[in-house]
Amino acid sequence: MTVPCVAVDRERGETVRERLADAGVLDGDHRIEVVDGTIYLPVTKPSGVPPALAGSLVERDAEERDRPQTPADILGYDPSLERLGDIVIIDEDDNARAREIADAVMASDLPCATVLNRASPIEGDLRVRQWDVLAGNSTETVHREYGHEFALDVAEVYFSPRLATERHRVITQAGANESVVDMFAGVGPYAIPMAARGATVVACDLNAAAIEYLRENAERNGVGDRVTAIAGDVREISDEYAGSADRLVMNLPHSAGEFFDTAVTLASEECLIHYYDIQHEDDPFGPGVRSIRSAVGDAYDVVVETERVVRSYAPHEYNVCLDVRLSKR
Numbered sequence: 371m372t373v374p375c376v377a378v379d380r381e382r383g384e385t386v387r388e389r390l391a392d393a394g395v396l397d398g399d400h401r402i403e404v405v406d407g408t409i410y411l412p413v414t415k416p417s418g419v420p421p422a423l424a425g426s427l428v429e430r431d432a433e434e435r436d437r438p439q440t441p442a443d444i445l446g447y448d449p450s451l452e453r454l455g456d457i458v459i460i461d462e463d464d465n466a467r468a469r470e471i472a473d474a475v476m477a478s479d480l481p482c483a484t485v486l487n488r489a490s491p492i493e494g495d496l497r498v499r500q501w502d503v504l505a506g507n508s509t510e511t512v513h514r515e516y517g518h519e520f521a522l523d524v525a526e527v528y529f530s531p532r533l534a535t536e537r538h539r540v541i542t543q544a545g546a547n548e549s550v551v552d553m554f555a556g557v558g559p560y561a562i563p564m565a566a567r568g569a570t571v572v573a574c575d576l577n578a579a580a581i582e583y584l585r586e587n588a589e590r591n592g593v594g595d596r597v598t599a600i601a602g603d604v605r606e607i608s609d610e611y612a613g614s615a616d617r618l619v620m621n622l623p624h625s626a627g628e629f630f631d632t633a634v635t636l637a638s639e640e641c642l643i644h645y646y647d648i649q650h651e652d653d654p655f656g657p658g659v660r661s662i663r664s665a666v667g668d669a670y671d672v673v674v675e676t677e678r679v680v681r682s683y684a685p686h687e688y689n690v691c692l693d694v695r696l697s698k699r
């Protein structure tokens with residue numbers, strides 16, 4: 371069966387789709403299609419199409435929508451997408467292809483307010499990247515992970531939804547009445563769930579914006595009374611919290627190794643360290659283990675409880691985690 375459609379160049383697809391939606395004539399019962407660079411947007415009432423688009427009206431066979439329409443349905447290929455709250459993240463070097471994917475995401479049934487493309491690597495001490503905003507206008511969102519909510523702005527703070535499974539592995543080891551120091555806490559994806567399990571958590575981050583979000587997130591998840599959030603360099607809090615940590619989270623791959631002296635100062639008599647590192651596949655765990663042993667000296671017995679490859683980071687490089695127990699001699 372044919373239905374009226376507005377046919378325009380694919381590059382104009384998102385703008386025109388928004389205009390038709392604003393005019394109340396976008397037909398949600400039939401599928402949007404792209405053929406040879408032209409996007410066909412089904413409409414319910416040709417007379418309601420804005421005059422500037424009336425010349426683009428055509429009659430066309432359009433399939434009925436019996437299931438939600440995905441970006442892949444519109445594009446004819448499956449783009450790689452990452453979801454962060456109501457933000458969709460793409461990683462595309464080709465600007466035209468990035469635009470095409472963003473338009474398809476917005477035209478699909480994926481719940482999405484903003485589409486971002488990576489515009490730089492993760493940079494600097496604060497581990498933040500730059501973004502191209504391809505659709506929508508806010509880089510702030512609320513992301514849900516294993517039942518907890520995290521408000522964050524990806525333009526201001528570090529956050530990776532890809533690490534959810536690894537975080538969960540570590541978080542579920544934390545017990546009630548433990549004292550935890552999260553040395554590089556970000557917006558709180560370790561600190562807050564650990565506090566929800568009954569731990570008392572000191573969460574530190576150099577990025578003042580991340581700590582603002584962490585405080586908000588602690589309240590949002592009902593654990594404000596068990597989280598102390600501190601903005602600053604973790605080295606500067608080591609005296610105040612010396613000897614207090616039953617558990618330490620060290621998630622600053624590339625440079626956490628520079629903070630082992632601080633970790634040893636913070637450790638209580640029996641302390642489990644979750645240490646993240648990025649190393650060559652030839653010896654992914656050796657450098658971390660050697661650095662910990664050297665920082666600890668004779669003060670503690672050191673047992674490496676877990677050596678885990680978290681993910682492939684770059685060709686021949688792994689992001690790894692060591693769970694290391696320190697027991698005072």
Ligand SMILES: C[S@@+](CC[C@H](N)C(=O)[O-])C[C@H]1O[C@@H](n2cnc3c(N)ncnc32)[C@H](O)[C@@H]1O
Nearest residue numbers: 495496528529554555556575576577603604621
């Ligand atoms: C890789 S991010 C991890 C954040 C968080 N743990 C997560 O999983 O989302 C590392 C964090 O360490 C913080 N950071 C870097 N140097 C620091 C320092 N000397 N003291 C405290 N935090 C630091 C950065 O601002 C960044 O938020």
